[in-house]
Amino acid sequence: MDQQIAHEPTPSTLERTDLYINRELSWLEFNRRVFEEAKDKRHPLLERVKFIAIFETNLDEFIMIRLAGLKDQIDSHTAPRSPDGRTAEQQLTALRQRLAPLIQDVRRYWRKELLPLLAQEHIHVLDYEQLDVSQRAAMRRYFENEIYPVLTPLAVDTGHPFPHISNRSLNLAVVIASARDEQEDLFARIKVPPALPRLLPVPVASDELQAVAFVWLEQVIAANIQMLFPGFKIWESYPFRVLRDADIELQEDDAADLLEYIEQEVRERRFGVVVDLAVNPSMPQRIRSLLLDNLEITENDLTIIDGPLGMGDVNELQHITRPELKDPPFTPRVPPIIRNNENIFDAIQKHDILLHHPYDSFNPIVDFIRTAAEDPQVLAIKQTLYRVGSNSPVVNALLHAVENGKQVAVLVELKARFDEENNIGWARELERAGVHVVYGLVGLKTHAKVAMVVRKEEDGLSRYIHLGTGNYNASTAKIYEDLGIFTCRHDIGVDVTSLFNSLTGYSRQGDYRKLLVAPVSLRRGVVERIEREIAVHQEKGNGRIIFKMNALVDPEVINMLYRASQAGVMIDLIIRGVCSLRPGVPGVSETIRVRSLVGRFLEHSRVYYFGNSGKDEVYLGSADMMQRNLNNRVEVLFPIESRGMKKAIIQQMIEPVLADTANAHILQPDGSYVAVQPPAGKEPFDSQKWFLGRPLFELNEEGNQTTNPTISAIPSSS
Numbered sequence: 001m002d003q004q005i006a007h008e009p010t011p012s013t014l015e016r017t018d019l020y021i022n023r024e025l026s027w028l029e030f031n032r033r034v035f036e037e038a039k040d041k042r043h044p045l046l047e048r049v050k051f052i053a054i055f056e057t058n059l060d061e062f063i064m065i066r067l068a069g070l071k072d073q074i075d076s077h078t079a080p081r082s083p084d085g086r087t088a089e090q091q092l093t094a095l096r097q098r099l100a101p102l103i104q105d106v107r108r109y110w111r112k113e114l115l116p117l118l119a120q121e122h123i124h125v126l127d128y129e130q131l132d133v134s135q136r137a138a139m140r141r142y143f144e145n146e147i148y149p150v151l152t153p154l155a156v157d158t159g160h161p162f163p164h165i166s167n168r169s170l171n172l173a174v175v176i177a178s179a180r181d182e183q184e185d186l187f188a189r190i191k192v193p194p195a196l197p198r199l200l201p202v203p204v205a206s207d208e209l210q211a212v213a214f215v216w217l218e219q220v221i222a223a224n225i226q227m228l229f230p231g232f233k234i235w236e237s238y239p240f241r242v243l244r245d246a247d248i249e250l251q252e253d254d255a256a257d258l259l260e261y262i263e264q265e266v267r268e269r270r271f272g273v274v275v276d277l278a279v280n281p282s283m284p285q286r287i288r289s290l291l292l293d294n295l296e297i298t299e300n301d302l303t304i305i306d307g308p309l310g311m312g313d314v315n316e317l318q319h320i321t322r323p324e325l326k327d328p329p330f331t332p333r334v335p336p337i338i339r340n341n342e343n344i345f346d347a348i349q350k351h352d353i354l355l356h357h358p359y360d361s362f363n364p365i366v367d368f369i370r371t372a373a374e375d376p377q378v379l380a381i382k383q384t385l386y387r388v389g390s391n392s393p394v395v396n397a398l399l400h401a402v403e404n405g406k407q408v409a410v411l412v413e414l415k416a417r418f419d420e421e422n423n424i425g426w427a428r429e430l431e432r433a434g435v436h437v438v439y440g441l442v443g444l445k446t447h448a449k450v451a452m453v454v455r456k457e458e459d460g461l462s463r464y465i466h467l468g469t470g471n472y473n474a475s476t477a478k479i480y481e482d483l484g485i486f487t488c489r490h491d492i493g494v495d496v497t498s499l500f501n502s503l504t505g506y507s508r509q510g511d512y513r514k515l516l517v518a519p520v521s522l523r524r525g526v527v528e529r530i531e532r533e534i535a536v537h538q539e540k541g542n543g544r545i546i547f548k549m550n551a552l553v554d555p556e557v558i559n560m561l562y563r564a565s566q567a568g569v570m571i572d573l574i575i576r577g578v579c580s581l582r583p584g585v586p587g588v589s590e591t592i593r594v595r596s597l598v599g600r601f602l603e604h605s606r607v608y609y610f611g612n613s614g615k616d617e618v619y620l621g622s623a624d625m626m627q628r629n630l631n632n633r634v635e636v637l638f639p640i641e642s643r644g645m646k647k648a649i650i651q652q653m654i655e656p657v658l659a660d661t662a663n664a665h666i667l668q669p670d671g672s673y674v675a676v677q678p679p680a681g682k683e684p685f686d687s688q689k690w691f692l693g694r695p696l697f698e699l700n701e702e703g704n705q706t707t708n709p710t711i712s713a714i715p716s717s718s
Contacts, residue, residue, distance in 0.1 A: 014559050014562045014563065014588070015555070015559060017081075017083065017084050017085030018084070018085070019558075019562070019582055019585065019588060020082075020083040020084040020085075020555070020558070020580045020581075020582070021084065021579065021580045021581070021582055021671045022082060022084045022086060022091060022094070022580070022671075023082065023083075023553050023578055023580055024066055024067075024070070024091055024094075024095055025091075025094060025095070025098065025671065026553075026577075026578040026579055026580060026671065027062060027066065027577065027578045028095065028098055028099065028102065029671065029672070029673055030576070030577040030578060030596070031055055031058050031059060031062070031102075032102060032673075033596060033598050033665055033673060034051055034054055034055045034058060034598055035051070035052075035055045035102070035105070035106055035109075036598075036665075036675070037051040037598050037599070038051035038052045038055065038106075038109065038114070039109060039113075042662065042684070042686075043327075043600070044324070044325050044326050044327060045114075045117055045118065045121060045325045046317060046318060046320065046322065046325040046326050047325075047326060047327055047600070048114060049114060049118070049314055049315075049317050049318075050315060050318060052106060052110060052114070052311055052314055053311065053312045053313070053314050053315035055106060055311075056106070056310065056311040056312040056314075057312040059099075059103070060168065060243060060310075060312065061246075061418070063243050063275055063276050064167070064243050064244065064245065064246035064247070064272075064275065065246060065247050065417070067092065067095060067275055067276070068244075068245035068246070068247055068272070068273075068275045069247060070088045070091055070092045070095070071088075071092065071245070071273075071275055072245070073088035074088045074089055074092065083553075083555050083580060084580070092300075096300065099303070100303065100304075103303065103305055104305070104306060104307075106307075106311070107305060107306055107307030107308070107311075108307075110307065110308075110311070110314075111307060118317075121210075121322070121325060122208045122210055122211035122212070123211075123212055123213075123317070123320060123322075124202075124204070124211075124212070124213040124214070125199065125213075125214050125215075125314075125317075126202065126213055126214065126215050127215070127216070127219060128215055128216070128219035128220060128222070128223050131202065131215060134203065134205075135202050135203060135213075135215075136223070138202065138203050139200065139202065139215065139220050139223070139224075140224060142200065142220070143220055143221070143223075143224040143227075144224075144227070146196070147193070147196065147217075147220065147221060147224075148224075148227060148228075150193045150195070150196070151190055151191075151193065151221065151228060152190070152191065153174070153188050153189070153190050153228045153229065154188060154189045154190070155186070155187075155188045156187045156188065156189065156294075157186065157187075162189075162294040163189055165189070165242045165274075165295065166191070166242075167242065167243060167244040167246060167272065168241070168242070168243060168244075168310070169191055169192070169194070169241065169242060170191075170192040170194075170198075170218060170239060170240075170241050170309060170310055171189055171190060171191050171192060171239065171240050171241070171242070172189070172190040172192065172218060172221060172222060172225070172237045172238065172239055172240075173187070173189060173237065173238045173239075173240055173283070173287050173290075173291065174187070174188040174189070174190060174225060174229075174234065174236070174237045175187060175234075175235045175236040175237070175287065176188060176229055176232045176233070176234055176235060177232060177233040177234075177235050185235075185286075186232075187287075187290060188229070190221065190225070190228065190237075192217055192218045192221060192239075193217075196217055197217065197316055198216065198217050198310075198313035198316060199214035199215070199216065199217070199313065199314070199316045199317065200214060200215050200216075200217055200220060201213070201214055202214060202215050210322065212320060214317075216308065218239050222237045222239075225237055236284075236287075238279065238280060238282060238283040238287060239279070239280060239309055240277060240278065240279045240283070240291060240309070241277075241278040241279075241309040241310050242274055242276070242277055242278075242295065243274070243275055243276040243278075244272040244273060244274050244275060245272035245273045245274075245275055246272055246418075247272075247417075273296075274295045274296070274297050274301065275297075275301060276301055276302075276303055277291060277292065277295060277297060277301055277302050277303065278302075278303045278304075278305050278309050278310075279291075279302065279303075279304060279305070279309075280304070280305060280306065280307075280309070281304055281306050288302065327600055330692055332357070332358055332359060332360055332361035332362070332363075332478075333359060333360050333361060333695060334360070334361050334363065334364060335353060335355070335360065335364070335695070335698055336698060337350065337351065337353060337698075338353065338364050338367075343371050343375070344364060344367055344368050344371055344486070345371070345375070345453075345455060345462075345464055347486075348464050348486045348487065348488050349462075349488060351642070352485055352486065352487045352489070352640075352641070352642050352645065353485060353486040353487075354483070354484075354485050354640075354645050354648070354649075354696060354697045355468075355483065355484045355485070355486075356481075356482075356483055356653065356691065356696040356697075357470060357477050357480065357481065357482045357483070357484070358477060358478050358479060358480065358481065358482075358601060359691045359692060359695075359696070360695075360696070362474050362477035362478070364486075365394070365451075365466060365468075365472065365477075365484070366393045366394055366397060366474065368451065368453070368464075368466055368486065369381065369383070369394055369397035369398060369401070369451065369453075370393075370397045370400070372397075372401060372406070372453040372455075372464075373397050373398070373400045373401035373404055373406060374400075374404065375455065377455050377456045377457065378401075378406055378453055378454070378455050378456075379406065379407060379454050379455065379456055379461070380406060380407040380408070380409070380453070380454040381398065381401050381406055381407070381408045381409075381451070381452070381453050381454075382408075382409045382410070382450075382451070382452045382454075382500045383398065383409075383410050383411070383450070383451040383452070383472070384410075384411045384413070384446055384448055384449060384450050384451070384503070385410055385411065385412050385413065385423070385426070385472055386413045386446070386447055386449070386471050386472075387422075387423075387471040387473050387476070388422075388423075388426060388471065388472050388473050389422070389473040389474065389475045389476065390422060392426070392472075392473070392474065393474050394472045394474070395426055395429075395430070398410060398430065398435060399429070399430065399433050399435070402433045402434045402435055403433070407436070408430075408434075408435045408436065409435070409436040409437075409438070409500065409504055410430055410435050410436070410437055410438075411437075411438050411439070411440055411446050411500075411503050411504070412426060412427040412430065412437055412438075412439060413439070413440055413445055413446045413447070414427065414439050414440070415440070415445050427439070436504070438503060438504050440503065440634070441502075441503065441634065443632070444519065444632055444633055444634050445632065445633045445634070446503060446633070446634040447622050447623070447629065447633045447634060447635050448499070448517075448621075448622050448634050448635055448636040449467065449468040449469065449470060449471065449472065449484070449622050449636070450465070450466070450467055450468075450496055450499065450500075450636060451465070451466040451472070452464070452465050452466075452493070452496050452497070452500065453465075462488055462493075463488060463490075463493030463496065463497065464486065464487075464488050465486070465487050465488065465489075465492055465493060465496050466484060466485070466486050467484060467485055467487070467492075467496075467620070467621075467636065467638045468482060468483065468484030468485075468620075468622075469482045469483045469484065469604065469605040469606050469620055469621060469622060470482030470483075470484070470604055470605070479601055479602060480601065480602045480604040481601045481602060481603050481604050481605055481688075482604050482605050483605045483607070483620050483649075484620075485620070485638070485640070485645075489514075489641070491513045491514045492514055492515070492638065494513060495512040495513050495514050495515040495517075496515070498512060499512070499515065499517060499634075499636070503634065514638065514639055515636055515637065515638055515639075516619065516621070516636070516637040516638075517634070517635070517636055517637075518623055518629060518630050518631070518633055518634065518635035518636075519630065519631050519632065519633070519634075522623060522630060522635055522636075522637055523556070523557075523630040523631070525637070526557060526608065526625070526637075527556065527557070527560055529608075529610045529612075529617065530545065530557075530560040530561065530563075530564050530610075531560070532610070532612065533545055533564055533569050533610055533611065533612070534563060534564050534567045534569060536611070536612060536613045537564075537567050537568050537569045538567055538568075539613075540613050541568070542611060542613060542614075543564065543567065543568065543569030543570065543611060544569065544570050544571075544609070544610070544611030545561070545564060545569055545570070545571045545572075545609065545610060545611070546571075546572045546573075546574070546607070546608075546609040546650075546654055547571075547572075547573050547574070547575075547607070547608055547609070547625070548573075548574040548575075548603075548605060548606060548607040548608075548654065548657070549573075549574070549575055549576075549606045549607075549608075549624045549625060550575070550576050550577050550578075550603075550604065550606070550624045551575065551576075551577045551578040551579070551624040551625070551626050552573065552575050552578070552579045552580060552581055552624070552625045552626075553578055553579075553580045553625070553626050553627070554625045554626055554627050554630055555580075555627075557625040557630075558580060558581045558625075561573075561581060561589070561592060562581075562588050562589055565588065565589045565590060565591045565592045566587070566588065568591060569591060570591050571591055571592040571593070572592075572593050572595075572658060573592065573593065573594045573595070574594075574595055574596075574597065574603075574607075574654075574657055574658070575594055575595075575596055575667075576596055576597060576598065576602075576603045576604075577596070579594055579596075579667055581594065582669050582671070583667055583668075583669060584668070584669045585669050593666070594666070594667035595657075595658070595660075595664045595665065595666050595667070595676070596664065596665045596667065596673060597657060597660060597663045597664050597665075597687070597688075598663060599662070599663035599686070599688045600688050601688055605620065606620065606621050606622065606623060606624060606637075607619075607620055607649065607653075607654065608620075608621075608637060609649075609650060609654065616646060616650075617639065618639065618640040618646045618649055618650070619637040619638065619639055619640070620637065620638055620640060620649075621635065621636050621637035621638055622635050622636055622637075623635035623636070623637060644697065645697050648696055648697035649696070649697075652694070652696050652697065653691075653696055656685075656687040656690050656691070657687050659685055659687065660676065660685055660686065660687040661676045661677060661678040661679075661682075661684045661685045662678075662684035662685060662686035662687075662689075663686060663687065663688065664676040
């Protein structure tokens with residue numbers, strides 16, 4: 001870890017590089033915490049396996065985007081140093097030094113801990129060498145019938161150039177003895193078919209009815225590889241895996257048609273430069289060198305892994321029907337005010353409605369659009385879509401609305417990373433149906449989560465709004481922790497109308513009545529409120545700031561939080577992922593505490609609380625405190641104006657999170673994290689389990705609050 005700082009800078013020195021934790025190294029610490037969840041015995045066994053898959057998938061994306069970006073910076077020779085003062089070369093070297101042992105720790109834990117535990121539950125993940133005679137015969141038949149027909153061996157010689165190795169592909173490097181000269185190596189590459197299961201079921205002779213066994217696909221191919229090269233003696237075969245630069249380079253100003261441009265960029269993603277080659281230790285140097293030379297990379301881009309490559313595929317074990325080895329299912333709540341009203345518009349008229357997913361159901365949001373599609377009084381629907389998933393009920397409802405003659409305008413963000421193809425498909429389908437589809441503003445991603453329904457009523461037009469912290473994705477809403485509100489407040493409606501006008505037309509909206517909107521006013525709004533909290537504390541001594549978000553890396557915001565801490569403001573930061581701020585530094589950040597929660601659900605909501613000397617403000621929204629969010633995205637923070645709702649968010653949501661002793665880790669000044677321990681003799685307090693049994697804020701059909709926020713049952717935080 002980084003060396004802890006002990007001296008006391010003045011406000012004028014707060015931009016010193018040693019006051020910042022490197023963003024990339026902080027992310028590695030986050031993924032280490034994901035791995036820690038796999039080691040947590042409180043989780044059911046198959047959920048622990050799932051965290052191994054999440055760790056690996058996270059790491060793939062990090063290498064393809066962030067590590068690839070550092071390599072691009074090195075090639076450009078013009079990249080600025082990071083806020084912590086490192087060059088791109090220094091960052092890349094530090095990452096590689098920490099990545100290798102972490103990756104190996106995961107394989108070691110899989111081999112020594114999880115595999116034996118799975119075997120105890122009669123779930124066997126075997127190497128081919130462990131199969132008995134009858135099992136090998138069964139896999140031979142499977143190979144002949146299901147695998148062999150789809151394999152394409154590609155020779156590499158003077159007549160056959162080295163083949164393209166696609167991104168994220170698993171391959172076998174095959175060395176064959178020449179028919180003329182057994183001292184001459186012939187080389188071939190076989191791509192392991194991604195359409196087949198990575199873990200192949202193996203017959204099990206056992207009295208245990210639930211017993212299952214699996215073997216790795218690439219090992220079955222390697223064991224039967226002679227069938228692909230009749231007449232030759234196979235010497236060796238070795239698995240290898242390639243990751244390529246997957247970041248799309250956007251030159252939107254030069255794109256005549258953004259949809260076609262993004263489509264082309266997605267197609268070319270598989271041809272990005274190679275940024276990582278993963279091999280097993282058994283691969284000899286001559287084969288490594290052949291691969292490195294043909295992939296045009298160096299030893300610095302090589303990862304040697306003693307264990308399975310691409311372990312994201314262990315998530316296939318989730319298909320096993322063993323409910324006792326998984327998290328118990330739960331039924332999300334639907335607030336009574338929604339259940340007990342004829343339609344959702346009647347409920348929203350009575351009171352703003354707060355939803356806390358996944359504990360509260362996502363269905364009211366789908367019903368909001370579905371009801372609007374059917375309601376004869378609804379004239380128009382406008383919505384932003386960032387990541388909606390496949391077979392989206394929200395998009396289907398929008399399509400139905402067009403069929404019913406509603407005017408529907410949708411901003412589909414084509415640049416949502418790794419969802420580009422999905423969003424392109426939805427954009428085309430929406431356009432074919434007659435929806436007004438726009439793709440956002442040039443140079444900006446639209447990340448805001450906003451939906452508006454315009455309805456004709458007796459006293460004129462009313463605007464019904466949904467604002468959220470998470471995507472309009474019914475699948476991820478079951479596992480992502482997020483917040484959202486329904487409201488028909490006039491000022492919010494005016495702001496949302498202005499926002500959509502700026503997204504679909506030529507409006508240059510500079511200020512909003514209630515919303516903080518990036519890149520126009522959000523940064524300024526947050527900075528001004530931190531400055532106000534400093535002034536409040538200097539006058540009255542009760543300054544208070546609580547931020548809950550996914551990432552904190554923006555230097556200006558970090559600098560302001562340091563200033564607030566130097567003034568004595570008490571600051572709690574709940575940051576799931578990357579945090580570049582150093583807490584607990586004498587004279588700089590002594591009043592700042594930073595904690596991270598992982599746990600069963602992905603902590604995804606953003607909450608910004610300012611004490612304001614008793615006139616507290618709570619903002620929710622889509623934006624993290626990162627340069628990209630504040631400068632290069634359309635983001636929205638929206639105020640919670642109901643006094644009871646604000647109190648519920650702080651007392652019923654934030655305080656339990658701050659008291660969590662089951663899922664929380666505390667950031668240390670040196671950049672490391674320490675797991676929070678419960679008080680002696682006490683059971684760990686799990687805030688996520690707490691939320692499963694308690695509504696955050698509940699209203700009856702008259703719009704009156706039915707739950708009295710209380711924290712009396714929450715253990716004090718350690």
